[in-house]
Amino acid sequence: MGYFFTTLARFFEGAIVSVGAHLTISLGGIFLFGLPTMYALGAYAFVVCQKFGLGSGLSFLITLGLVLLVSLVFILAYWKLSNESLAIFTLISVLAFDAVVKSWDSVTGGVLGIAGVARPSALQTLGQLVFWEGALIVIILTLEYFFLKTKFGRALLGMRENIPLVQSLGISSKKLGAAMILVASILAALAGLLTVWRIQFLDPSIAGMVVLIQVVTVGILAVKPKVSWLIGAALFVTLVPEILRLFDLPSTMVGNLRVLLYAVILIVALRSLKGWLAPKRFV
Amino acid sequence: MPRLMAKKYYGQEIQKVTDYYLSEINQRAAALGKKFEVIYEDGKCTGNDSVSAFHKLVDVDGIKFILGGSCSSETLGIAPLTKDSNKVLVISALSSNPVINGLSPFTYSFSYSDDTSGKIIAKQMSAYKKVAIISEQNDFNIGIKKVWEDALKQYPGAQVVANEIFPKGASDFRVILEKVKKAQPEAIFLNPNPGVTAQNLIKQLAEIKDWTNYKLYSHYSYLAEDTLKVAPTVVEGMIIIDAPKLTDPGFLSLKQQIEATKGTVADLGDYYTASTMDVMNVVTSLITELGENPQAVRDALATRTFQGYIGSIHFGNNNFPDIAAAVYKVINGKPELQP
Amino acid sequence: MFFWQILLNSLVIGTQVLLLAVPLYLVYSVSKIYHLGLGATAAATAYALYFGLTNDWPLGLSIGLAVIVALAVAGISYWLLEPFARQKNSLYGLLTSFALGLGLEALLAIMFGTDGKFLIRQVLPTFQWGDLYITQPGAWTIIVGVALTVLAVALVQKTPWGRTLRSVAENSFVASSLRINSSLVRLVVLMGASLLAGFVGIMTSLNTALTPQIGFNLVLMAFVALLVGGVSSLKGTVMAAYIVSLVPELLVGLSSGFWDMSANWKMLLVFIIATILLIWRPNGLLTKAQRAVD
Numbered sequence: 001m002g003y004f005f006t007t008l009a010r011f012f013e014g015a016i017v018s019v020g021a022h023l024t025i026s027l028g029g030i031f032l033f034g035l036p037t038m039y040a041l042g043a044y045a046f047v048v049c050q051k052f053g054l055g056s057g058l059s060f061l062i063t064l065g066l067v068l069l070v071s072l073v074f075i076l077a078y079w080k081l082s083n084e085s086l087a088i089f090t091l092i093s094v095l096a097f098d099a100v101v102k103s104w105d106s107v108t109g110g111v112l113g114i115a116g117v118a119r120p121s122a123l124q125t126l127g128q129l130v131f132w133e134g135a136l137i138v139i140i141l142t143l144e145y146f147f148l149k150t151k152f153g154r155a156l157l158g159m160r161e162n163i164p165l166v167q168s169l170g171i172s173s174k175k176l177g178a179a180m181i182l183v184a185s186i187l188a189a190l191a192g193l194l195t196v197w198r199i200q201f202l203d204p205s206i207a208g209m210v211v212l213i214q215v216v217t218v219g220i221l222a223v224k225p226k227v228s229w230l231i232g233a234a235l236f237v238t239l240v241p242e243i244l245r246l247f248d249l250p251s252t253m254v255g256n257l258r259v260l261l262y263a264v265i266l267i268v269a270l271r272s273l274k275g276w277l278a279p280k281r282f283v
Numbered sequence: 284m285p286r287l288m289a290k291k292y293y294g295q296e297i298q299k300v301t302d303y304y305l306s307e308i309n310q311r312a313a314a315l316g317k318k319f320e321v322i323y324e325d326g327k328c329t330g331n332d333s334v335s336a337f338h339k340l341v342d343v344d345g346i347k348f349i350l351g352g353s354c355s356s357e358t359l360g361i362a363p364l365t366k367d368s369n370k371v372l373v374i375s376a377l378s379s380n381p382v383i384n385g386l387s388p389f390t391y392s393f394s395y396s397d398d399t400s401g402k403i404i405a406k407q408m409s410a411y412k413k414v415a416i417i418s419e420q421n422d423f424n425i426g427i428k429k430v431w432e433d434a435l436k437q438y439p440g441a442q443v444v445a446n447e448i449f450p451k452g453a454s455d456f457r458v459i460l461e462k463v464k465k466a467q468p469e470a471i472f473l474n475p476n477p478g479v480t481a482q483n484l485i486k487q488l489a490e491i492k493d494w495t496n497y498k499l500y501s502h503y504s505y506l507a508e509d510t511l512k513v514a515p516t517v518v519e520g521m522i523i524i525d526a527p528k529l530t531d532p533g534f535l536s537l538k539q540q541i542e543a544t545k546g547t548v549a550d551l552g553d554y555y556t557a558s559t560m561d562v563m564n565v566v567t568s569l570i571t572e573l574g575e576n577p578q579a580v581r582d583a584l585a586t587r588t589f590q591g592y593i594g595s596i597h598f599g600n601n602n603f604p605d606i607a608a609a610v611y612k613v614i615n616g617k618p619e620l621q622p
Numbered sequence: 623m624f625f626w627q628i629l630l631n632s633l634v635i636g637t638q639v640l641l642l643a644v645p646l647y648l649v650y651s652v653s654k655i656y657h658l659g660l661g662a663t664a665a666a667t668a669y670a671l672y673f674g675l676t677n678d679w680p681l682g683l684s685i686g687l688a689v690i691v692a693l694a695v696a697g698i699s700y701w702l703l704e705p706f707a708r709q710k711n712s713l714y715g716l717l718t719s720f721a722l723g724l725g726l727e728a729l730l731a732i733m734f735g736t737d738g739k740f741l742i743r744q745v746l747p748t749f750q751w752g753d754l755y756i757t758q759p760g761a762w763t764i765i766v767g768v769a770l771t772v773l774a775v776a777l778v779q780k781t782p783w784g785r786t787l788r789s790v791a792e793n794s795f796v797a798s799s800l801r802i803n804s805s806l807v808r809l810v811v812l813m814g815a816s817l818l819a820g821f822v823g824i825m826t827s828l829n830t831a832l833t834p835q836i837g838f839n840l841v842l843m844a845f846v847a848l849l850v851g852g853v854s855s856l857k858g859t860v861m862a863a864y865i866v867s868l869v870p871e872l873l874v875g876l877s878s879g880f881w882d883m884s885a886n887w888k889m890l891l892v893f894i895i896a897t898i899l900l901i902w903r904p905n906g907l908l909t910k911a912q913r914a915v916d
Contacts, residue, residue, distance in 0.1 A: 003338050084712055092892065099890045103884075199331055267718055449885045458885065512744060589754070
């Protein structure tokens, strides 16, 4: 049961980050590659606060504050830079955060990480954790579903197609984009925290290229503004490494094969979905 | 009897030793009607991936004995999972970070602790007034660095004039080498991972031809003769701290056979090749005697003394065996054991 | 002398970044796509040379194989990116090149392993001037790098071919109407960019060691250089390539005492420098702000 729960939990955590990727990359056309940074920040901020003896409530508030601060940097970058520049800028933030976490070892534990992370009392067993993660993702997906039906949800879709048109309808694309970056950052941070509660071990490998690849893959595969596409993409991304385990491959090859598979899937998806991905021109 | 493995050269070389030695073990076990099987999972030298691998082995494959992790970060990741349960016993052949000691009663390592080598290197270097250290940012290297720094504090006459760290897998060290050179240390502790990083570091050190008045110290990363061959002039006289030289003819012959059939295990080195085999030997013999009972095997491991290729193995109240380190000096490109 | 040695070592790294930033600029100019796969192209070319040398092929043949691999990767990149270049869909072109780079690196890791390899195993020969020294591959990197950059700038700005390239960069539709084959121009630029990236991969591997990820950090730095320098300014890109590589190296090398920083902080320094420069000059170091056109 433990393996099933672990896989289910990884899917839920992946789905929570994927909602953020869906809102920004897929729907808003905002190329926020910094979600792994937020994922790691959420985990580290909370665990470090607990390590220094702060209570859960205060740790949570400090974590939220730090996430808001860093997402503000991303929002400023979004307002000032082009989309491609934002992609690269946020990509570098992943490496920069990795450097900070590895080097500031008096606080973060450095490369050795922090072992024995305590779970909250309501989430002591893996089953309980999975249950609450499942409940959480249902709530989040429901909220996303209804959001996409609102004026702002439609405007978000419009931002990918034609920003001036959205602005002409009296909606500030800058503010809407900023709001989506904020929401995506909070969701990624939450997913990171849930992951570290599940694993009960935190080290710099919690976020990095693998999370980035997963986020980008979901962002591309879940191209339609439908929750079902998002769930399908998140499920696909979670199950691919598990499928590879079924083949009798040299264990030293599996990691690289997984990356190769993601890359191929991304390329195939981008080429075959390009009709849907590219903004439609209306003449 | 599954194994968690790190990627890169460690994982590949461990697998060579395990595959070869398993056939030897099964030949002996066949007489008793037993057969052992190894399932490999890749911990990718990270706590997160090793935890996932652990769950898969335990929950899906029903494994009770895990021979791993290899990297300390893998073992550090899975040790807490064994703490409050007597269902799984974890025994590593390679993990050496001293933090593992006391982490869980169901996690052991056949490696010598970094505590031992870090302290001995610090003691050796305490003879100098100005010392420096260059470390890779890796669980093993940072672990040994911390031990070294703490141990050196006992010798107030030795001052650390340069303390440089480079990212894991980095390949250009020229700027930090110049920085260390400027500090004019009398002794330098080179602390990279074995393999190409260790070779690259010594190569680039050798490029600085007008800098020669220093003594080099290191650990097993520089034991392989392949590594020492890269810059023979610079490494001449280098002091290396590692486990005692393994001279058992049976072991040396076995290692030769492994290399003849499976390929080189130079980066794993003699000690870890031996510890890998000893882990397999001890655990399988205890399972044969006591059954697939992690608690019983663990109790035997904690209380008995075993004879292995690495020497006499006794854990007592520790999670590391009581293995003394040895001092080697590089003479004519080869590490020679010093009295 | 210490400062000059640090500067010299940093110049080698800066030139490596420059030699990737220039092809990035050229590819972006004609296709409006950031070709993130150039880093992996650099690695693949170097591995091709390594393969030839370790199988005792003559040097010429090994170099020939490296050239073929570079051109082959250029062909694959063209096949993948051209549809997005035509649609002016730069974001998905970026993603495709990102995926190509990742996939190629993973393939190299599977084929050759993730542990590093040496093209020259022994201690590298050096040039010495008094107390200063530089490795021979490092010296050639700087000399050839600067020469190729000057050549690229001259080609782009002073030659008929450069005018063709600039016309495609400016407006490929109008260029097509003047019977300039924009697709062919993009293909030629991609081939040249791949060869240049391959050269960087080989020189970097000679100077340090060869791993599948050797191109990734370099291409990221080259990107930062392109963004900071200005995507429409080759001179700005050249300046920025040296700024984003030299400043962190000098800060690490010259820091001491309380402010001592080791090499592990470098990526953070790059991020901070990029943030400051992008906030100060969001359009590039040498680019004036332009009125936004819908």
